Amino acid sequence: MLRLENLVKRYKTGDQALKGVNLEIPKGQVLALIGPSGAGKSTLIRCINRLVEPTAGAVYxxxxxxxxxxxGELRRLRRRMGxxxxxxxxxxxxTVMENVLSGRLGYVGFWRSWFRKFPPDDVAEAFRLLDRVGLMHMADKRADELSGGQRQRVGIARALIQNPELLLVDEPTASLDPKTSRQIMRLVCELCTERGLAAIINIHDVMLAQMFGQRIVGLQLGEIVYDGPPNGLTSDVLTTIYGEEDWEATIDKVEEEEEEETTTAEAVLGADR
Incomplete structure (x- = not known):
């Protein structure tokens, strides 16, 4: 579905952010991208949709x-990448509604977007998405009246109204509290499952990456140093990605959180029955 071949990014300063990255992501897979600051995570995501121009390599x-x-073709391709x-x-x-509909700007003409004259089908889809992300009651509120978690939900709805095949998610929980962070990650993963979307989620929080990612890729100085399942993030692997640290407490905490998440999910299913 998405394939990176020998992707390189070298900035004018001479700094090489990506050093020949090779990566394949199938349809429907949620990949969590982890690594220290400066590892190249945001650069990698932005090279995929060319918000940052790659120096060399291919992005299929x-x-x-x-x-x-x-x-012209890039504009059309970006419609497929939320x-x-x-x-x-x-x-x-x-307003919240207007921000969500801005995700359709690549499909409507300039004047229709200028006067906010979106097709009825687009408006109906925006309402459906707002309902799905829990913001139907805030459709007419201005964006500056929202909390951080609510703003991120608007961003999710805006990305999805493009009807993309791929989601590129850059640090979605960086400004959120722990509870809201889990809610946002859970929502993104549920929506990917519902729509069969592939996703790359750049995230600093190792615990959230392990809880919600189906696959983990660890970057270090622009190179992939780990590519595997969440339960493969041992102390040795985390040391390779981030450097020396006592990682046992992090691993134990992840196991506790996963047990809590499973118990909560089972309780919800039991209540639905």
Whole structure:
């Protein structure tokens, strides 16, 4: 579905953020991208949709090399890649509904978007998505009236209204409290399952990555140093990714949180029955 071949990014300063990254992600897989600050995580995500231009290599979305297309084709390809930002990237003075509908700007003409004359089907889909992310009652509120978790839910709905095949998620929980972080990660993963979406989630929190990622990729200085299942993140692997530290407490905490998550899910299912 998505394939990176020898992806390189070298900045004008001479710093090499990505050093020949090779990666394949099948349809429907949720991949958590971890690593220390400066490892190249955000650069990798932004090279995929060319918010950052790769220096060399290829980015295949299905059979099309995103890195090689012109501006017009790139606009069309970006419709298929929803982006969820750490800093939310909402227009503060617009309403929740207007921010969600901005995800359709790649599909409607300039004047229709300027006057906010979106097709009825787009408006209906925006309402469905707001209901799904739990914000139907806030459709007419301005974005600057929302909490961090609510803003991130608007960002999720905006990405999904593009009807993408791939989600690129850059630090979705960086500004959120622990409870809201879990809710957001759970929501993203549920939506990916419901829609058969692949996702790359750049995340600092190792515990959240292990709890919600189906696959973990660890970056260190622009290179992949781990690619495997969440339960493969041993103390030795975490030391390779992040450096020396007592990782046993982190691993124990992950196991406790996973047990709690399982118990909560079973209780919800029991209540539904």
């Amino acid at each position: 979305l299905n059979d099309v090399n995103v890195a090689a297309v012109g501006a 982006m969820i930002f750490q800093e939310y990237a909402l227009v503060e003075r617009l």
